[in-house]
Amino acid sequence: MREVNPRDPVPRPVPHRYLGALLLFYPRAFRERYGVAILAGLREVYEEVHPGAGSWQHLRLGISAFADSASQGLRERLSRVARWMWTGSSSGGDRSRRENGPMSTGPRPRFEAITRDARHALRALMKRPGFTLVTVLTLGIAIGANAAIFTLVHRVLIQPLLFPEQDRIVSLWHLAPGLSPDEINQSQATYFLWRSGAASWTPMTFRVHPILWS
Amino acid sequence: MEKSLKAPQFQILLTLAHRPVHGYGIRHEVLDRTDGTVNLWPGMLYRTLNGLEEASLIEECPAPDDAPTDARERVYYRLTDEGRSALATEVARMESYVATARAREVTPDHA
Numbered sequence: 544m545r546e547v548n549p550r551d552p553v554p555r556p557v558p559h560r561y562l563g564a565l566l567l568f569y570p571r572a573f574r575e576r577y578g579v580a581i582l583a584g585l586r587e588v589y590e591e592v593h594p595g596a597g598s599w600q601h602l603r604l605g606i607s608a609f610a611d612s613a614s615q616g617l618r619e620r621l622s623r624v625a626r627w628m629w630t631g632s633s634s635g636g637d638r639s640r641r642e643n644g645p646m647s648t649g650p651r652p653r654f655e656a657i658t659r660d661a662r663h664a665l666r667a668l669m670k671r672p673g674f675t676l677v678t679v680l681t682l683g684i685a686i687g688a689n690a691a692i693f694t695l696v697h698r699v700l701i702q703p704l705l706f707p708e709q710d711r712i713v714s715l716w717h718l719a720p721g722l723s724p725d726e727i728n729q730s731q732a733t734y735f736l737w738r739s740g741a742a743s744w745t746p747m748t749f750r751v752h753p754i755l756w757s
Numbered sequence: 758m759e760k761s762l763k764a765p766q767f768q769i770l771l772t773l774a775h776r777p778v779h780g781y782g783i784r785h786e787v788l789d790r791t792d793g794t795v796n797l798w799p800g801m802l803y804r805t806l807n808g809l810e811e812a813s814l815i816e817e818c819p820a821p822d823d824a825p826t827d828a829r830e831r832v833y834y835r836l837t838d839e840g841r842s843a844l845a846t847e848v849a850r851m852e853s854y855v856a857t858a859r860a861r862e863v864t865p866d867h868a
Binding site for chain 2: 580
């Protein structure tokens with residue numbers, strides 16, 4: 544990491560504590576290099592209007608300092624992100640070479656490598672249409688099968704029922720041991736009989752199909 | 758065609774054209790020279806200095822011998838050869854604009 548140099552201008556006591564918070568707009572590396580200088584610069588700008596300034600001038604100064612730090616800090620962050628996307632390094636080219644050593648040929652072209660690989664793959668696929676067709680069909684069938692299985696699992700196992708307090712839902716049916724099948728259909732009359740005598744569950748309803756009462 | 762310099766970049770390079778100056782000195786000189794129309798707030802000043810340094814147009818240098826005692830700890834900047842060349846290119850571009858304007862009889866008298 545770069546050594547911190549004595550900053551420009553010479554630091555003096557901070558007139559307003561909030562000035563230091565403005566540095567948070569800048570990326571860390573930039574802050575480490577220029578933070579003290581920016582802070583001292585803001586202090587000197589403040590002292591240019593002090594002590595005769597009124598509250599309106601102080602307010603304007605504060606707004607301008609905020610706008611400067613916010614706009615420049617965010618632009619510096621954005622430019623570093625853009626530089627990283629295109630070159631793989633958020634610092635400048637020469638500085639990157641200095642940090643990586645004299646034999647370095649510069650920052651790694653991360654984004655360019657991705658697009659180059661994609662173009663190469665497309666060209667290779669177009670040269671072999673049979674292979675491409677089989678690959679696309681295989682991928683399509685596999686993705687479709689996966690989607691179908693997941694849909695089934697989701698509906699049957701994951702998706703909750705439409706009823707509240709699902710752990711209290713039970714099904715009722717008659718057993719007829721010795722008969723085949725031993726679970727037998729019930730008439731609607733049985734349902735009304737059960738409902739009139741039910742003391743442990745409420746409400747009760749029934750479905751015609753499937754066989755089970757619920 | 759070479760990209761033209763932005764106003765803060767041009768003003769900073771112009772300030773450093775004849776001697777090394779520290780950051781805050783640059784701000785003051787630009788403010789005086791432009792009658793207050795170009796106000797380099799600290800954030801813009803140091804971000805522009807950072808960009809110019811990364812482009813190798815300026816570089817840090819020791820304080821000059823005649824620098825005031827209280828300014829010796831400040832970081833001074835000076836033009837590199839590339840910076841002087843970029844400034845000269847920009848001045849030539851501006852001169853061509855001015856020549857065109859004069860040929861069309863647009864002069865400061867119309868201001």
